[in-house]
Amino acid sequence: MPENNQVKLCLANLESTKKFGQSIGQIIQPDTVLALSGEIGSGKTTLVKAIANGLGVEETVTSPTFVMMNEYHSGRLPLYHIDLYRLIDQPNIPFSFLAAQIEEVLNTESLVIIEWAEMFSSQYGKELSDFCKNGFLRLNLQSTVDNDEIRILTLNLMDQNKRTAFYLFEEICKLSKDISIKK
Numbered sequence: 108m109p110e111n112n113q114v115k116l117c118l119a120n121l122e123s124t125k126k127f128g129q130s131i132g133q134i135i136q137p138d139t140v141l142a143l144s145g146e147i148g149s150g151k152t153t154l155v156k157a158i159a160n161g162l163g164v165e166e167t168v169t170s171p172t173f174v175m176m177n178e179y180h181s182g183r184l185p186l187y188h189i190d191l192y193r194l195i196d197q198p199n200i201p202f203s204f205l206a207a208q209i210e211e212v213l214n215t216e217s218l219v220i221i222e223w224a225e226m227f228s229s230q231y232g233k234e235l236s237d238f239c240k241n242g243f244l245r246l247n248l249q250s251t252v253d254n255d256e257i258r259i260l261t262l263n264l265m266d267q268n269k270r271t272a273f274y275l276f277e278e279i280c281k282l283s284k285d286i287s288i289k290k
């Protein structure tokens with residue numbers, strides 16, 4: 108396992124992202140939190156859809172817009188998909204209501220995925236880590252200038268003493284050795 112609790116991998120194209128997402132959807136354990144970051148169009152929602160597919164979610168997964176949190180209960184685990192992007196262009200939205208909703212689903216037997224997760228602490232003034240008893244993973248997606256489809260994925264384990272986050276980090280380290288995922 109990498110000593111700095113960070114792993115970087117290259118998703119060579121859309122298919123690789125879908126395959127990666129599906130694989131982690133299949134192995135993810137209850138009470139896992141993924142905090143996604145990356146610029147617009149970097150592939151956060153695409154990854155969430157692939158993870159949902161791996162979980163066996165039957166409904167169509169769409170970007171949460173007005174409600175900011177969508178939930179899906181047809182898969183192996185409940186999936187809560189949160190997107191905090193609207194907090195950027197509409198900073199007057201009171202965050203306390205949404206924060207209460209988020210707090211309610213954290214530390215449950217589910218998978219919680221937050222897009223634009225960096226907005227959590229900047230809007231709330233509290234760190235996400237304070238709320239995740241089982242730790243969480245930060246996952247950043249980055250486009251590259253030389254190719255439309257390549258994405259650099261950086262994964263950070265936020266607390267290696269916490270069981271579920273550690274398990275997923277280790278599994279993703281193993282997956283990253285897969286030649287079809289790593290460049």
Ligand SMILES: Nc1ncnc2c1ncn2[C@@H]1O[C@H](COP(=O)(O)OP(=O)(O)OP(=O)(O)O)[C@@H](O)[C@H]1O
Binds near residue numbers: 118121122149222
């Ligand atoms: N390797 C790749 N991984 C993910 N998406 C890719 C890849 N290559 C191309 N794409 C395309 O990039 C786009 C990513 O859009 P997506 O909505 O997933 O981004 P996003 O990060 O959720 O954006 P936003 O911040 O607006 O929510 C899609 O059109 C997808 O088909």
Ligand SMILES: [Mg+2]
Binds near residue numbers: 152
């Ligand atoms: Mg999105």
